[in-house]
Amino acid sequence: MPVLDFIYQRSSCHVHEMCLPAPNNVQLKRIFQAVMSAPDHGNLRPWHLVVVANEQVPNMCELMCEAWLEEGGDIDPAKIRRLTNYLGDAPMVVVVSANITSPHAVSRRDQVLSAAAACQNILLAAEEQDIAAVWYSTDAAELPRVQQLFGLTQQQEPVAFIMLGTKKSERIKPRGEIDKHCYQWQGDGELVPLFALEENDHAV
Numbered sequence: 001m002p003v004l005d006f007i008y009q010r011s012s013c014h015v016h017e018m019c020l021p022a023p024n025n026v027q028l029k030r031i032f033q034a035v036m037s038a039p040d041h042g043n044l045r046p047w048h049l050v051v052v053a054n055e056q057v058p059n060m061c062e063l064m065c066e067a068w069l070e071e072g073g074d075i076d077p078a079k080i081r082r083l084t085n086y087l088g089d090a091p092m093v094v095v096v097s098a099n100i101t102s103p104h105a106v107s108r109r110d111q112v113l114s115a116a117a118a119c120q121n122i123l124l125a126a127e128e129q130d131i132a133a134v135w136y137s138t139d140a141a142e143l144p145r146v147q148q149l150f151g152l153t154q155q156q157e158p159v160a161f162i163m164l165g166t167k168k169s170e171r172i173k174p175r176g177e178i179d180k181h182c183y184q185w186q187g188d189g190e191l192v193p194l195f196a197l198e199e200n201d202h203a204v
């Protein structure tokens with residue numbers, strides 16, 4: 001399939017839409033190799049990946065639930081239990097963090113964005129192998145105890161929990177129209193919709 005068509009049809013599979021087996025080591029290596037070509041300001045390679053294998057997922061969820069209940073502030077305990085239970089059905093979890101070099105001329109934000117770009121590459125590399133994948137954030141990842149749980153240092157900022165497994169079924173999702181998102185700059189704060197212009201009026 002042409003690369004762009006492949007990108008156009010990529011879609012996430014939520015945990016309840018995936019099952020075992022989790023990706024094997026060969027597949028995982030192919031996925032993580034794609035991280036290495038994420039855009040990277042300053043060649044810092046700010047990518048830190050922690051895999052939770054299937055047999056450890058229940059343990060991870062239990063410890064995360066405990067930590068979240070202890071430190072979670074105002075969030076409803078029933079919601080915490082529901083969310084962590086849901087993750088318990090994941091065939092595999094990858095915790096993606098930005099490994100921040102600081103102080104550095106490259107901003108923390110750029111390093112976090114590079115880790116986010118790495119996440120997209122993970123989703124694409126999974127899809128290329130027909131592996132189910134979804135990117136979750138959880139408020140829990142902000143908690144020091146949860147970061148400690150994943151062996152993260154203060155310089156390692158979690159950006160995603162990516163769940164990987166086998167698709168239960170194939171799904172093609174309708175995607176949005178580009179028109180509402182694209183503008184052409186016409187000088188000091190002035191924008192016009194890009195595709196409403198006459199073909200000859202814009203430079204792209």
Ligand SMILES: Cc1cc2nc3c(=O)[nH]c(=O)nc-3n(C[C@H](O)[C@H](O)[C@H](O)COP(=O)(O)O)c2cc1C
Nearest residue numbers: 010011012013014116134135136137138159160173
């Ligand atoms: C930074 C980020 C965090 C996300 N966190 C969650 C999440 O916690 N729970 C969730 O259901 N979807 C979350 N999503 C959305 C899903 O990963 C997915 O993109 C969405 O369900 C749409 O599916 P699609 O990728 O097939 O368009 C997140 C996406 C991003 C980019």
